[in-house]
Amino acid sequence: MNDDLEALGPLMNEIGQVLAQIADGEPEGVFLYVEIGRGWISSNVFKDEGDAVRNLDSNSDLDHLLWDAWYAAPKGKRWSVMEYDIKGGKFEVAFKYPEEIDVETFDPDHREAALRTRYGDKPVVYPPPPEGAFELKH
Secondary structure: OHHHHHHHHHHHHHHHHHHHHHOOOOOOOEEEEEEEEOOEEEEEEEEEOOOOEEEEOOOHHHHHHHHHHHHHOOHHHOOOEEEEEEEOOEEEEEEEOOOOOOOOOOOHHHHHHHHHHHHOOOOEEOOOOOOOOOOOOO
């Protein structure tokens, strides 16, 4: 397990560097929310902009590092959710495990709950949908 932890530290640093790039060199106030499972990943990068929180576009470099971090843990101890916060020039990382949260069934409330915990009622601004996209209603 110590070998896994030793591998995780540098990966967390690299993740922070990629987040800084995504945030145009200004990582202060960045929050990364990740859900992951066997064969899939969902990562969202948010930035506190004072009056609102903006959802920034992620990239494949970030997802590759997240996969590396997930595989760094032993098979029976892999996390389901990672919350990565940058504040005061430092990062904090928290993990949730399969016994704590079920991410195998899609539930956008998990992400929204994490955002409300961090940002309260600040509005979250998402990028516009791509041209030609449509919204499913029920």
